[in-house]
Amino acid sequence: MSAPVSRRLKAAIVGGGVIGGGWAARFLLNGWDVAVFDPDPDATRKINEVIANARIALPALYDKALPSEGTLTFHSDLADALADVDWVQESVPEQLELKHKVLGALSEAAPADAVIASSTSGFKPSELNAQGARAIVAHPFNPVYLLPLVELVGAAERTAPAAEILRSIGMFPLVLRKEIDAHIADRLLEAVWRESLWLVKDGVATTEEIDEAIRMGFGIRWAQMGLFETYRIAGGEAGMKHFMKQFGPALSWPWTKLMDVPEFTPELVDLIAGQSDAQSGHLSIRELERLRDDNIVGMVRALKRSGSGAAGVICAHEAALAAPKRREGLPVTACRQVPSSWTDYNGHMNETHYLEAASKATDRFMELIGADAAYVAGGKSYFTVESHVRYLEEVHAGDRITITSQVLNGAGKKLHLLHRIWRGDGTLAATIETLLLHTDLEARRACEPEAHVADALSKLAADHAALPAEGAGRFVGQRPTA
Numbered sequence: 001m002s003a004p005v006s007r008r009l010k011a012a013i014v015g016g017g018v019i020g021g022g023w024a025a026r027f028l029l030n031g032w033d034v035a036v037f038d039p040d041p042d043a044t045r046k047i048n049e050v051i052a053n054a055r056i057a058l059p060a061l062y063d064k065a066l067p068s069e070g071t072l073t074f075h076s077d078l079a080d081a082l083a084d085v086d087w088v089q090e091s092v093p094e095q096l097e098l099k100h101k102v103l104g105a106l107s108e109a110a111p112a113d114a115v116i117a118s119s120t121s122g123f124k125p126s127e128l129n130a131q132g133a134r135a136i137v138a139h140p141f142n143p144v145y146l147l148p149l150v151e152l153v154g155a156a157e158r159t160a161p162a163a164e165i166l167r168s169i170g171m172f173p174l175v176l177r178k179e180i181d182a183h184i185a186d187r188l189l190e191a192v193w194r195e196s197l198w199l200v201k202d203g204v205a206t207t208e209e210i211d212e213a214i215r216m217g218f219g220i221r222w223a224q225m226g227l228f229e230t231y232r233i234a235g236g237e238a239g240m241k242h243f244m245k246q247f248g249p250a251l252s253w254p255w256t257k258l259m260d261v262p263e264f265t266p267e268l269v270d271l272i273a274g275q276s277d278a279q280s281g282h283l284s285i286r287e288l289e290r291l292r293d294d295n296i297v298g299m300v301r302a303l304k305r306s307g308s309g310a311a312g313v314i315c316a317h318e319a320a321l322a323a324p325k326r327r328e329g330l331p332v333t334a335c336r337q338v339p340s341s342w343t344d345y346n347g348h349m350n351e352t353h354y355l356e357a358a359s360k361a362t363d364r365f366m367e368l369i370g371a372d373a374a375y376v377a378g379g380k381s382y383f384t385v386e387s388h389v390r391y392l393e394e395v396h397a398g399d400r401i402t403i404t405s406q407v408l409n410g411a412g413k414k415l416h417l418l419h420r421i422w423r424g425d426g427t428l429a430a431t432i433e434t435l436l437l438h439t440d441l442e443a444r445r446a447c448e449p450e451a452h453v454a455d456a457l458s459k460l461a462a463d464h465a466a467l468p469a470e471g472a473g474r475f476v477g478q479r480p481t482a
């Protein structure tokens with residue numbers, strides 16, 4: 001194992017527009033220091049706005065806290081931005097001459113062991129490095145702080161360590177087998193974009209109708225199974241071969257415009273921009289971004305149950321995140337950020353989510369005593385039979401909460417727990433007292449736990465017996481005691 005790193009890792013973001021701002025947020029919220037170099041006098045404002053959106057959206061994907069945020073700095077001198085960096089992400093406009101100039105300067109000035117990556121949507125590493133630069137392609141997708149996909153292109157000895165780093169910040173590196181113009185995803189997207197332009201130009205559909213054709217149907221399918229798995233199911237019980245036999249011939253019918261591209265005449269640009277204004281012009285770009293982020297978070301969270309698609313990346317990243325183990329003599333059973341979706345019209349965490357947080361803490365506690373997924377699969381579990389919540393202080397979106405779990409009684413079939421929810425500022429925000437009964441899942445009746453669970457529980461109960469348990473045993477409406 002390598003020695004622990006005592007300093008924070010650092011990324012330089014060169015070009016801080018739409019994509020550079022997203023990269024800055026992705027690194028920063030995963031605990032990296034971030035140094036930005038962009039000559040645009042508005043870059044600081046724009047990046048801070050992107051990061052503000054990211055702070056709301058990214059932690060909402062996780063049931064565990066992300067590392068504490070790194071430090072964000074802006075530099076007018078490129079050498080300052082590049083000092084001691086581990087990763088350099090170039091995201092300047094898509095012009096080959098400019099990329100040559102910038103990547104050449106980065107390859108000279110960055111530390112020799114730093115990854116130098118370009119966000120280019122279309123250029124191949126051989127084109128980017130034609131004048132001696134040493135860049136790989138790390139092509140992300142907007143919003144970079146939420147979508148995991150990064151297409152990695154370049155020499156294997158450069159892409160392999162880069163892939164490890166990307167995984168550690170919750171991304172999904174897709175390493176290309178060979179370089180090709182526009183990599184993989186943009187080739188697919190361009191085919192759809194090209195056909196859509198024709199449909200608008202020929203008056204077949206408006207921009208809004210094309211968007212409906214995507215989001216009412218195949219867009220939902222694609223996020224969870226992609227293209228080939230979807231078509232496998234579409235083939236029915238006979239599967240993929242049947243599907244290809246049935247629909248293969250249609251490919252040679254003149255359904256599509258193939259490689260023809262409509263000319264971007266002023267009339268076509270006005271037609272498309274005008275329809276787009278009519279469709280979405282009532283919302284600002286920042287409002288559209290927040291709507292998009294909320295929707296993405298909701299969809300990815302829905303996929304977490306099965307671990308399909310992007311949610312699999314979140315689950316793997318979550319499992320690798322470090323969490324505190326103990327607090328004031330008690331095990332920490334949850335540590336997470338409060339998402340804005342947990343807050344209500346009063347501007348604070350809604351009562352439902354105290355129980356949700358406590359239920360995750362109970363699940364973690366059960367793992368600690370050996371009543372884990374394998375134990376449940378073996379037919380035994382604990383059922384919750386009673387809970388009492390005390391709401392002591394307000395909790396707001398973005399607060400980092402920590403939950404400790406104290407055993408009040410762990411004898412026989414009964415498991416009596418006192419969860420405490422602590423805010424990041426050290427204030428006790430709530431207690432949730434819960435009684436569970438050990439249950440045989442087949443008989444659906446209470447029964448004694450197996451010996452290893454009973455032993456682990458009695459040991460914890462003995463450890464926790466001498467600790468205070470303020471507020472335990474209270475009932476609804478009881479006056480506070482002096």
Ligand SMILES: NC(=O)c1ccc[n+]([C@@H]2O[C@H](COP(=O)([O-])OP(=O)(O)OC[C@H]3O[C@@H](n4cnc5c(N)ncnc54)[C@H](O)[C@@H]3O)[C@@H](O)[C@H]2O)c1
Nearest residue numbers: 015016017018019038040091092093094119120121140142
């Ligand atoms: N927009 C997307 O959806 C998307 C998606 C994936 C990849 N990309 C790729 O990312 C790159 C950037 O695209 P974008 O959409 O963020 O563009 P953008 O125009 O939003 O941002 C480019 C930024 O680069 C800055 N810049 C210009 N010259 C510079 C220089 N010499 N040094 C430092 N900064 C400089 C500009 O001030 C601007 O802030 C392109 O290569 C593009 O192909 C874009």
